[in-house]
Amino acid sequence: MNSAINATNATMAPVATPYFFYGLATLAIVSAFLVITRRNVVHSALALIVTLLSVAGLYLMLYAPFVAGVQIIVYAGGVMVLFLFVIMLVNIDRSYKEKRFSGLWPIGLAAASALFTLFLFAFIKGRALFPDRMMLLPESSNTQQIAGLLYGDAGKMGQYTFAFEIASLLLLVAILAAVVMTKKRA
Amino acid sequence: MVPISTLHYLIVAAALFVLGVVGVLTRRNLVVILMSIELILNAVNLNLVAFSRMWGNLHGQVFSIFITADAAAEAAAGLGILIAFFRNKETVNVDEIDLLKW
Numbered sequence: 303m304n305s306a307i308n309a310t311n312a313t314m315a316p317v318a319t320p321y322f323f324y325g326l327a328t329l330a331i332v333s334a335f336l337v338i339t340r341r342n343v344v345h346s347a348l349a350l351i352v353t354l355l356s357v358a359g360l361y362l363m364l365y366a367p368f369v370a371g372v373q374i375i376v377y378a379g380g381v382m383v384l385f386l387f388v389i390m391l392v393n394i395d396r397s398y399k400e401k402r403f404s405g406l407w408p409i410g411l412a413a414a415s416a417l418f419t420l421f422l423f424a425f426i427k428g429r430a431l432f433p434d435r436m437m438l439l440p441e442s443s444n445t446q447q448i449a450g451l452l453y454g455d456a457g458k459m460g461q462y463t464f465a466f467e468i469a470s471l472l473l474l475v476a477i478l479a480a481v482v483m484t485k486k487r488a
Numbered sequence: 489m490v491p492i493s494t495l496h497y498l499i500v501a502a503a504l505f506v507l508g509v510v511g512v513l514t515r516r517n518l519v520v521i522l523m524s525i526e527l528i529l530n531a532v533n534l535n536l537v538a539f540s541r542m543w544g545n546l547h548g549q550v551f552s553i554f555i556t557a558d559a560a561a562e563a564a565a566g567l568g569i570l571i572a573f574f575r576n577k578e579t580v581n582v583d584e585i586d587l588l589k590w
Contacts, residue, residue: 323492327500334504334527338511343519350523353504357530360497364541369533369549376556381526381563388567389519392574400581403514410513414506421502425495432494432542444546451550462550469557476561483568486575 323363330356341402343389347382354378368445497538505531518573518580522566529559 329352336349354377361370404410440447454460504527511524533552540548574580 320490320492323496327496330500331503331507334507337523337527338507338515338520343517346520346523350526353527354530357504357534360500360534361537363492364497364537366537366540366549366552369537369552372553372556373533376560377526377530381560384563384567385519385523388570391571392519392580396579401516404516404583407514411510414510414513417509418502418506421506422499425498425502429495432498444549447546448549448553451546452553461547462554465554469554472561473557476564480564480568483565483572 319363323360326356326359326363329353330360339402341398344386347385347389350385351378351382354382366444368448494538494542497534501531501534501538503531504528504534516581516583518570518582518585521582522563522570525562525566526559529555529562 333349333352333356337346337353340346340349354373358370358373358378361367361373451460451462452466454463460466508524508527508531511527512521515521515524533555536548536552536555538548540546540552570580573585577584
């Protein structure tokens, strides 16, 4: 019985997973580096889209297809279009002549490197906390189960239904803020 | 080759987070700073989804959806502030946003 399950797992195991992981991770990090170093803001935005799409690929590797879809639709489709529209509205010609980095960039870089070292130290020290074997999430019912948590199941309120409603309020406030702040003063 | 564990995802997320922090701390263009904040939020999302996989439940994924909604709200409000600022000062350079500086 057990060996049969193992056998089906072995045949259904995805192939060449490490290569996909390292490819997507490299793509994400390299394009994130491009985001913060390019002089042209449009290039930064395009590099950020590449980062977001590779992170969506990593979500797929983590058996989270719904989150990957949300990532592509909301981030790459919505937020980045908003960014590109705003870049179109503001004048980017002037920023070509100005310096890219603030005068305090060595301090910022040092602080960020210290933060990264701290992260790595914590991860290496606490690696025993992370089990080598990951749990298997049911991929086919992923969206349905997230909906059960968000909207509730069988007439009952879900665990996150109230938080979900609060999130809609947050979005309403954000819409109002965007409209009020971009409105021309009469 | 070593099988991919939660730790691998955490290190990728930490790298993305730190790149976002570097962007926020060193760039002078407000649009790039907002994009770096998006990078930071994405790193957090990646962590949450990796932990969701590690524990075998979906709470991390639900949280990452909330953070996505939050990031959309933040982008809308932040870009609204940016446009209002650009209308007043004709620049998106954060060094010139010093009205409340002592």
